[in-house]
Structure formats: C-alpha cells, structure tokens
Amino acid sequence: MTKITRILIANRGEIAVRIMRTAHSMGIECVAVRTHVEPDAMYLSFADIIHEEEDEMAEIPVFLDVEKLISIALKTKCDALHPGYGFLAENAYFAEKCRDNGIIFIGPSPDAIYKMGNKPVARQIALRHKIPMAMGTHGSVANEDEAIHQAARIGYPVIIKAASGGGGRGMRIVRLESEMEKMFILASREAEKAFNDPSVFIEKYIENPKHIEFQILGDIHGNIIHLGERECSIQRKHQKLLEEAPSPALDEELRARMGETAVRIARAVGYYSAGTVEFLLDSDRNFYFMEMNTRIQVEHPVTEMITGIDLIEQQILIASGGKLTIRQEDVRLKGWAIECRINAEDVQAGFAPAPGRIERISFPDEPAVRVDTGVRAGSSIVASYDSMIAKLIVTGKDRHDAIIKTKLALDKVWIKGTKTTLPFFRMLMRNPLFQAGTFTTAFIEKDLEKFHTNSEYEETIAAWLATKLFVEENLSERKTGISFDQGRELTPWLLRKRLTQF
C-alpha cells in the first residue's frame, strides 16, 4: 500500500469542499486551485495549499486543462489527484496522464473509464456478459439509411444517443420513421458540437421508466460490492433535481437481482474505486442497463446516509491500494435519505439559470439534516460554472418520515440574493404522486402543471406589500424632502459664470 499524503483537488465548489473534509480527517493535505472567475470561493479556505492560476486569458478553464493540472500536481508535490465530478472526472486520457507522471488518480483505471465512456463499446461488453439491455445497435450507426433500417428492426419508438455522450445532450427520441432522417442528422450534429464526436447509436426507447442507479465499490484486488440503489427519476431534461435512497420501487428480491447485475458489469471491466451503474426500470419491473458512470456522483450522499459508509474515504483507501474491508453481506440499508439540489435557477422561468451573489445563506442545524455546499454569504454563483448552491440531504427512519423532515428543513433554509429551486421542492414534498413514490422520469414534464405551489396567503401577503409600497411612494405625506433653496445657493465663481454667460 502506498500512503497518500497530499491530494490535488482538480475541481471546485461543494465537491472540492466535500473531498477536502474527508481527506483532512484522514490526515491528508489538500491543494486547491484559485481561478480568476471565483477568487474568493469557499472551497479555497479548506485547502492547505492554494495554487494561484494566473492565466486569465486561458482558452479553456484550468479544470479542463490536462497538461496544466498535471504540472500543478507535480509542482505542488501532490502524490494523488481527485477529479471530483464533471470536468475531467471521466476522461481516460487524463487518468492515464496522471499515472504516467506518477500521480495516483483517485478513480478507476483509464481502461475502465474508456470502456464505459464509449457507449457502443460498453453495450458490446454488456451484451457479452448477458446484461439485460434495451434492444439497440451493436455499434455506431453510419448514416441515415442505416439508422432507418436499424430502427425498423428494433421497433419505434427509439432513442438516438451520442456515442461519447452523457447527461442528456445529443439525445433524440424518434417515434415515426418519417422523422428519422432529420433527427439522426440533428443528433449527430449536436453530438459533434458537444463531445467532438459525431458518432451516435440507436436504442429502443423505454416509455416512462424509473431511473435507478446502483452504487458500486471495488478494489484493485478484484473485490466488488454494491451499496444499494438510488432513485433518480425526479429529473428535468435529464438533469436530476432530487435523489433518494433507497427507491420505493424496489423490494429485497429486485434489489438483489439488480445489484448482482451491477456488480457483474463492473467486474467485466475490472472496475475499481467508486462507480455507478444506471438502469431504467419499466412498469413491469424489467430493468435495462443504461450506462456506467466512472466517478463519484453528485448524489452520493444519500447512499452514505443510509449505509454509513464515507465514499470519498473508500475512494482514497482503494486508490492507495487498500483492500475493501466491507463485504456485501455487511452492507445494511438503514432509514431513508432524500437529497434536494438547491440550484440558483428560476423555477417560474422553466429552471433558467439565475446567477447572482448570495447575500445571506443559512441552513437548519439538525442531526437529520446534512448540507453539502460550496458557497457562503458573499459568494457568487457565476454563469461559467454550474448553478448549484447546496445539496440538502435529510434522513428519516422511513420514506414518510424523511419527506416530513425534508418539508420542515426546506422551510428553514434561508437564501437571499438569487432565485432558487426551493419552491419546486416545497411543492414536490406536498405532491401526492411524489408521496406515493410511483413517479417516473416523465413526472416533471407530464404530471406537473406548475413547478411551484402558489398558496393563496402567500399571494395575499405579496399583494399587501405591493399596496404598502404604493402607499409609501405615492400617497404618504412624508416623502423625501426636496430642497430648492440648496439649488439656489451658488458660489461666487459659478454665479459670475451664470450671469455673464447670457
């Protein structure tokens, strides 16, 4: 086992803070990078060493610059690097570069990243290992004609996905053969723009599924376990808004089956570190392998809360060559955890980003509530990065209890300075379909008319305030005094000018 002593955090925001917290508790030093976009960011105050990124004119942000990150790691004498999520977290070349330079990449092997990152390759591996999958093409689709042919074989509706994609970009659902040609070109073009790779593949489109993902942990000695599932069906345009663990849709038997499948996929690519296997679950409880995310997920805390396992700690231990000490049968799911992603977004304007400066921020300080955040009062939510303000993670003894506690916690969150997604969650906690747990990924688009509740008394209070302002501005006697005499007092110097001017 190699002892890790200093980690370069190749990321920012809440995940940088999150990683440094655990690293410090393990006695490891952390290096963070200061960018000119957010020179006073909160994560910097957790770092032992701050690297100043001076190149303001850089073409790409430092967190996406492989060469620069490597040179920073070498310069600051880091023996390991944590990529967090997003940016270069799932870039095989980056992981390889780290290894070549003698820096431990806290994550899976470059090979596993590559295999799972390329969707057609991942599909072929899954197929070889008899993993249940939606019907689809065996590799990238060459052109429109092949697309039409393949889609006919699979049966409409189908979904076109970018081979190197993720996160919903470059995806197109096609329901009619007549639309195929147009959609194929659009998807391919979008994929090229977003991922620099125009290749796409086609899959059977599963209508109204649930999005269920399994947390995987594996070590370099070949031990792989799963830590149960996360329910991520509350999403809008493929962006997750709320996650919970466990899922109300799974029972022990299904969990065991899906978990075993997830472990099998991970084993197929010799996976180590933390990873996530995503499935679609249809209404007949059939599940289909979708993709594997080879990084720590935004929503990892819900798993931590119900298993009591610190996933970042496990990642670091595994990266330093340690053996998994947790066996599958030791994993016990206890209670229920819900994570709300509080973003700086305008719910009333269809979740449009609402960047701004956070003037005041405070969260309930209670044992059931965990808050992962990278901002504090005075921080700015800048347009160049994601709009996350904080993750509010609430734990209850069961789902019902967790929902009630979340409802109360949401009311105690105090954020001023920007619009947030809080109204959405306040509404969600009161929604019968959400409470019943039977929602699917179509929930937000299909089952909701409005993204927030508009209780009558709230509107009445706002109306009262508007009226009060009107009265103060227009009808009240004590207005700002205007002094005309002051305007008439002129210095001799000015007086002379005014008098001789005309």
Place this chain on the structure above:
Amino acid sequence: MDINGKYFRSFIEREEALKKQYSAERIRKQHSKGKLTAHERIALLFDEGTFEEIDAYVTPSDQGVEFGKVELAFGDGVVTGHGKIDGRLVFAFAQDFTIMGGSLGIVHARKIAKVQEMALKMGAPFIGINDSGGARIQEGIASLNGYAVIFNNIIQSSGIIPQISVVMGPAAGGAVYAPALTDWVFMTSHTSYMFVTGPNVVREVLNEEVTSEDLGGAEVHARRSGVANMIYDDEENTIIAVRKFLSYLPSNNLENPPVADFTGDTPDFNPKLRDIVPDDPNKPYDVRDVITQIVDRNSFFETSELFAGNIITGFGRFEGRTIGVVANQPKVLAGVLDIDSSTKGARFIRFCDAFNIPILTLEDVPGFLPGKDQEHSGIIRHGAKLLFAYAEATVPRITVILRKAYGGAYIVMNSKGMGGDFNFAWPSAEIAVMGPDGAVAILYRRELTEAKDPAALKKELVKKYREKVANPFIADEKGYIDEVIDPAQTRAKLLSAFSALGNKSVKVPSRKHGNMPL
C-alpha cells in the same frame, strides 16, 4: 363690506354660476371615456390647496366668430394658473375637453400665453396638460394665430425654464407642435393621441385604414417615433410621475437642480458591481443594474425608456444631487449606436446642459450600427448630433468605461479628447480602434492566409491584441483614462469626482449659437 350687499351678492352668484357650469353631467361624460376632468388633473398635479386659477371667468367673444356658434362658457375651455409642487412655484394650463372639445379659440390661446409669459418672468417651470380637439374652426385665423403665439412663447422660454407637456387626450394637426417643442412629453396610454394628419385624412389621401391608436397613440410615440418621452397606463400615474420628474429639475437655467434628502442607505463600496458585467464580451447584461447600484437607492428615473433601448438615459441622484445618466445598453442590439439612439442621447445631453445637470456616461459600445439602412438614413448626420451635444456641454462630464469602447463610438461617448472631465475605466474595459477579431484580420491578412493553421494563429494574435492593445491599462498609462477603478468603488469615485467638479465654469466663445447638424 356688507356681505349681503349688492356687490357681494353678484360676486357669490358668479361663483355659483361657475360651479354650475362644471356640472355632474360634464364630469360624467369625461369619466365615461376613462379620463379625468381638467380640474381633477390640476388637483392631482399640485400640492393640496395651492392652485390659484387665473381668468376663470373669461368668456369667448363673438368678435372673432366667422362661422357657426361658440358656447359662451366661463374659462373658454382651459384652466390656467399657478400653484406649488413639492412647495415650489409652477405655472400650468389644463385644457378642458368638456367645453367645446377643448378647442383653441383666441381667448383660450390668450389665457395660455398669459401664464406662459408669467412663468418665463418668474423663472418657474411650466406644465401644459393637453386635451383638445384642435383649432376652433368657428374662430378661423384668429385661432391659428393663437397657436403661433403659444409656439413662439415655448421657443422663447426653451432652455430658460423647464417646459413639460402632458398629453391626455387628442392633439391633432398643428396643435401637436405645442407638446413637440417642449422639453418633455408625457402621454397616457389608450386615451391620448398625437398626429399631424388624422386617420380620416390618411384614409382619403392614401386609402390606408388606420386607427387613432395605431397612428399616434402613446405606445407608437413612445416606441417608434420617440415623440413621447414617458407613457403611463392611467392618468393618476402619469401625474404622479410628472410630480416626481419635476423634483429632479431646477426652476430655471440660473439655478442648480434641487437637492433631495439623502438618507445614507446606499453603500459607497459595493461588491455587487463586480458581478454585473460578464467576462465574455459577447454576453449581454442590463446596464440598468449598474446604474441602480451606483446612484442613490431608488433614485433613477429613466427617460424615453421605450425608444431606442440601446441607449439608456435618465436622471439619478448622488447624495441627493441630480445627475443625468447616459449609458449604452448591451442588452438591446448589443448597445450599438444607431440613428435613434444618437438623437435620443443628444437631446438628453442638451437638456442636462441647459439646466446645469452634470452628466455621467457609462460606456459599453461595440460601435456604430453598420448597413445600408443606417447609412442611407443618415447615421453620419445623426451620429454627429451626439458628438456635438457632448462637446458643447459645459456641465461636469464624467465617463466610466465598463467594457467595450471601440473606434468612433469610443470618441463619441464623452472621451477625454471630447472634453470629458474625468474618464474612468473598469478593469474589464477594452479600448481600441476596433475589436480584436477585426484588427487581427486587417493587420495580419497575409500571414493568416498563408498560415498552415489560420484558426490557431488567429487565436494567438487575438490573445496578443487583448494583452497589448485592447485593455484599460495602456490607455491609463498614456493618460487617456484618468484612472482604472475597482467596480466596487465606482460610487465612491464618482461622488468625489462630481464634488470636485461642482464649481466647473467654462468660458464659452461668444456666438449667437453653434450650428448643430440637424
């Protein structure tokens, strides 16, 4: 005097007759159009109980009448007088549509001219509330002459006292020039119209069907023609706004603007200002966010808001003192200068200069709008107005360059060479003859065509250009910028700069007047 005596009784009788004239029926008729009566408007405009009506009892004479009949009503369809607004003397007239459609006869015109002349003598602001069918046909040329006298009075008072027109009903034909000649025009949506020729004539001459609203309604004049500076949804709001607007203006051109109480609730150091302008030069933002963070809290009064939105003009206060703000608006048409924005800016600057209001310019301008449309319509001639207005202004002039300041547009926007007193720049400023892309394409045309990877070379050159040329530090070192400032400090810097310029006195060469390119 014996109040039961003969003289006093006829005094009372007259008073009662006047009250009777403004009967409930007339009021109801006006209200049924969604409009207030002349007296109601006056009551809203002036401080409670301060208005003194003049010539309430005059009646039109038969003398001028050449055709048809005139109603021998008291006042001849216009209320004139003086009163206080925020305690200050203001003269005004309000046309009364309920009497002969507010038409302008010779007595009506004389009444208006009388208060106009009084306002000029006293050096007091003048407000006209227009609601009139136009010249009184019955009185023929006498009524036309009446208009001529009124117009002449407005022109003679221009630049000496602030003159405001409030259009709350029709204003058609030659009558439109009364509002047009004044400094500011307020209109009320849906119930006021202004046009030189009405829909009937348009139909006869051009065979074109058009409604009064579409031809000359408040929206049209506020958005397209720029005739109306401020429009409001209803008459109460219009009048409230006129009162508020007046509080920024001095009574005449010898005074400084009034000073409002300053409660000290605006921070001089404001980090919010660092976040407004995006780093990406291609991203728009609302320059109003900058303005409202710089001036006293809630003090910004935007003028001509709906017209030429690519330039923002308006009044704000610095520790209670009025300043005029001219700002490029990146949110609209990238903040480019075109014909409309040039004339809008120029007229605003000239008003400020006439009434001793210092001017703050916030600059983020990519240049003049290119194209045949603009060139053929005379952007050269109209852009020159903005130049002329700036250079001519002797009031304190300060510029803050927020981001882009390129080429001719840099020169126009109160640059140092144009006589700017203080020129500041934010660190995000890009000052150069042209934008990086254009400059590189011209200077390195051959290198770029011969290069193996032109895109990479261009990137490299653009980067170099930004470092070497298009930044505020070069301009600062050469003295074309007085100081590069932290955006958060902007208000503090401006406060001290305007205070230093409080006594600015420029000797203007003696001349009849300059010859602005009109």
Place this chain on the structure above:
Amino acid sequence: MTPERPTIKKLYALSNEGHKFAFSLPLKNVIRVNGRDYTVELCEDEKYGVHILWKNRRYPVEIVRTKQNRYEILFNDISHMFTVETPVSMQRKKVLRTGKGKSQALVVRAPMPGKIIDVLVREGTAVMKGEALVILEAMKMQNEIQSDVTGTVTRIGVKAGQNVMKDDILAEITVK
C-alpha cells in the same frame, strides 16, 4: 376655483394572473384569511435582511422591481407581479375594456440582421411581458428578444441556427 383633491379610501392589487386583492386605507398591518385577521409585518435586520413576519415565521422577501404602479415581489422565492390601482384607475380599466376585448396578434420581428442561437418558447407557450422569446446573435452579441406583451405564442417563425434579416418575423403572440 381651487380644485380639491379626492381622498382615496381603497386600493386594489391586481396580480398578472387576474387575482384581485382589495385593501382599505389607511393600510393596516393585517391580512384576513378565512375570516380571521393575522398581523403581517415588514422587517429588516442584520441577520435575515428584509423579511416578512407572518404567524411567527419569517419569510424572505425581495422587492425586485417597482415601476409606475407595477410591483414585482419575490416572496418565499416565488415572484409575484401586481399593479396597484385606485378606484379611479379601476373604473378607467373597466371603461377602456368595453369596446375592445377581441384578441390581438402581435408580430415580433428581428430588430437587426443576425443568427438565431436559440428559440426559448414553443407554439402555445404562455409568455409574460419582458420574457425572452429567442436569442439572436448580432454584432457578436447574444441579444434576448423579448415579448412586448403578455399572451400566448401562436407562431414561431424561426429555428435555431437560422440566419435572419432585419424585420423577419420571429414569433407571433396573441393577446387575450
């Protein structure tokens, strides 16, 4: 004649969703809900900033924009838009409404030549005055083309990626 100014006894707040709230003057710090009166207070302090105190709970509030008699208020993270009307302006609204009432279509045109970067609405989308419809890139700047009116989008004339000329039709909005 010295005209008298009428005293205003009542004010109305009209929401942009058509809800009407009446308040009598002088305005009291009381709101009636289901027949019971509750005290409401506007407060400001160091810790919470501007907030509303209602039934012993604090709610964040922000006065986003005030213009003429229009107010945008952010209460508990939700935006509310009101116009405040006096009895006279309410009466005027009523008078002006009769005689019109038929729906009008407003055509939104490109203010300058450029390229459509994104279309933010679909046919049938309800839009508010000032809401962005499309993003037009011109002069190397992304311009939000906004709706001048509140209504429903009845036609979209452009697609993302398309080049437009000045005055090309971008969208059509029908006002109710």
